[in-house]
Amino acid sequence: MNLFMYQLHRGVVGEVDSVIEFRKVTKRFGDVVAVADNDLAVMPGEFLSILGPSGCGKTTSLRMMAGFEQPTSGEVFIRGANVTGVPAYRRPVNMVFQHYALFPHLAVSANVSYGLRQRSPKPAAAEIARAVDEALAMVRLSGYGQRRIHELSGGQQQRVALARALINRPAVLLLDEPLAALDRKLRRDMQIELQNLQRDVGITFLLVTHDQEEALSMSDRVCVMREGRIVQTGSPRELYDRPVSRYVADFVGKTNFFKGPSAGEVLSIRPELIDIAASEAELPAGVSARFSVKVLNRIFLGEHTEYVVAHARLGEFMVMAPRKTERHAGLYEIGEMIAAGWRPEAERILPND
């Protein structure tokens, strides 16, 4: 048995390649179980998002990684070392706070250099200055070093917070809903910027969000939480195409639910997998289920059109139709009777949780 296997056996190190790992982590606040018996491994260099509604335990999980909270039971590993019980200031991870938590009494450069200045021995002044310049350049804020925090816009403050964390080269960068405070347009820009940044610096990013679009668009992997438990972890595509339950399918993307084969099951069909045509005969070959439906509502969204249609037995459901399937490049009218159908592989039978 080599040393590594010995350590693994003894529980001294975690999985070979994880940077952060939860082992059977539970966190209780009084009677409330915030995080229940979770296992999670974050791989080096990946961009992992924890997705879930508020109160699902995602932020508590993040705070246990940062060291602001300690698990009630279970263990936390960082780079293979057991850090359970180790306070935040001795953990090699850094966090970007939801409202940035920049130090209002310090200039931008002093905020950014804060982490370096806590090190013992403290790096030389010239070294710190160079690192600050690099970090500010990385977030495109060169020349802003002497600004006061309150002189910056929300987006600029966001980037200072990033620079302040990244300058320390953390094992993992923890991001707590970092884009929630930004307006929609800026949020879109920052999503792209974050992705680019992550690719450039090669640091593991762990993002906590309730915004499924944000999680799906930015992450290599997404971990969906519900009521303190991890219900599914996988690539955005896996979650979208192969959700493990009605909860995940509902949370990730839009879908239609129909009565399932048994009481505990539902049938899920994504709206973009439903074909529509003027008549059942005109539906493409391979479409097995064919129904005659009435158009109830129609929203033109440019590249596609969203229809709400009704079928006598199935009830109302949503259809996402690309421009090319529309008759005469025109639109079906509200009240018009048309045909809808889908291929067998579009059907997903999911546990109704």
Place this chain on the structure above:
Amino acid sequence: MTRSAGRPQILTAALLAPAVLLFAVMLLAPLLVIVVFAFGERAPAGGYAAAFTFDNFLNLPARGKAFINTLTLAPIGTLLTAVIAFPVAYFLALRCDPKWRVTLLVLVMAPFWTSQLLRYYAWIMLLGAKGVPAWLSYLGFPDIRIINTPWAVLIGAVYGYLPLMVPPIYVSLEKLDKRLLEASSDLGATPLRSFLQVTLPLALPGVATGAMLVFILLMGDYILPQYLGGGKVFFIGNALVDLFLQSRNWPYGAAVSLALVAIMFVTILVYMRFVLGGSGQRRVALV
């Protein structure tokens, strides 16, 4: 347009008028009287006689000792009060169980609701021969005198002004964003360094506000040095009491008052320049 713009202005003026009037009557009028008196002469039986002379100002050095006493003991007393108030405020704002917070704050303020005289007499007993010096003597430090010394005045200052110093510090600590401390810890700062680099600088406006309050009141105090200093620790306030109530040399008293007011004014200017100016900017960012 002009009418609708004019009405709020009239309303504003009307709403401000009582405050302005009060300010003028309560503050400026007495100050004016003092200025006029300061250039006058003592009437033969005491009081004020009209004149125009600078003698009262030229005679200020005759009360030099009072100015020196006040300007050494008031800053030291203020500093001691701040040093003792800070941990109290820190505990109340950040460490104590919120359900006890109000009760404890009220307890800190409680001495303010009893007679000042009563509290000073209590200290006269405590610091007198049968009080602390007796205990010290029992512990092997005989013949230590506290009452009627500058030490007694400093103890009284800390005791008397603590209720004024704690609340502003408490408020600045209470509104401190706790996430800043987490951010500091996250960036590798030990609790002590977080305190020194984040908590303390952000609480400084509160400390300065409390210090200014205490310093100005302490500089004008005459009851504290009278009772705990026994007439031997002589403040500017005591000089004023003597000049107005004993020797009835009102013009000279007015000149000494003006000198005291000038010192207080400079203190407030320094406070506004260095503390309010800085924290005013910070407040924007904190919100």
Place this chain on the structure above:
Amino acid sequence: MTKQPDFIPTSKFLDELRRYQKGSVSRRHFLGVTGLGMAAAVLGGAVPGLRPRKAYAGLSGTLNFTTWPSYFAQENLDNFTKNTGVKINVAVFGSNEEMLAKLQAGSTGWDVFVPTNYAISTYKDLNLIQPIDLARLPNYDPATQEQRFTAEGIIDGQVWAVPKDWGTTGYTYNSKAMSQKPTTWKEFWDLTRNEATGRVMVHDYQLTTIGNALKYFGYSFNSNDPKELGEAEKLLIEAKPHLFGINSDYKPSLIAGDAWMSVCWTGDAVQLQRDMPEFVYVLAKEGGEIWSDFYAITKDAPNPDAAYAFIDYILTPQINAVEVQAHGYPSPDSRTNKLVPKEMLDNPVLYPAAEALSPLEFGAAATLTNPLRAEIMARFKAA
């Protein structure tokens, strides 16, 4: 600006304090009567259900009475309120200089106050008091008063104040704490700078403090001679570092043991000896001050009818005898003295032998208002 904020009257506080120290009242009682007496000292208060006596019919409102610490019998004030329905507000002062300054500044609202002999002519000259109509004081008899204690209340044949009591200003020392037995002002000041250093107190007003320093050199208590005053100032400034305190409220420090020796009024000496017989009262051989205090009515008294009723009441021999026993100062009224217990009349502190009284001097009006003396006192305190 009173030196003694009148949240509770100092005298009452000190009385309670002494009772508490002696263990005759519980701590709860002590805190109850003192600590909670936050409002102005409305003594007596209106007692509903008690009808005013006929003689005082028509009186109402409040009487503002300004006096010295420990200088009245509370029961007398309470009874006055019961009989008349007039509430009495007591304010306590430390010196005639303060009272004068306060009255000079105006709008005091005082009705009756207690000036000392040498201050009366100044009050009259400054038009701060009103002449007394003796017809409105049926219980006061000028014929039974000792003349030397009434004299300064009468100016050019007009009565401006009526005598309350009289006393002397000597000094007291704690015979258990000190080995010497001083009998003179010379010894007082020499001991201050020697054996009793840090244990001696003098009054916080110029008249007695400078007067008794003048006695060290054998000068007149009332000297206004700049050269003599200069010597007295030198002595005072030399003695200053050796003093325990400069405070007219010297009893607490003497009782606590902080101070061993202090300039002292007769009544205080009697009050001290009552609890602690080791306190010896010295009427110094060189002399010193003899004085009498008076009742006077301010020019702008808001309630002059109550003021007359109060003075008449308090000078009634039976009432005055209670006063005398409470504050310890003898009355100049022979009718009152007949009602005072014999052991009090035999007390040499209160009624010194004629030869001890002869070198004593009444303070003079010019002594009170001399600006040089005021400035010397201020320099001494500020030194």
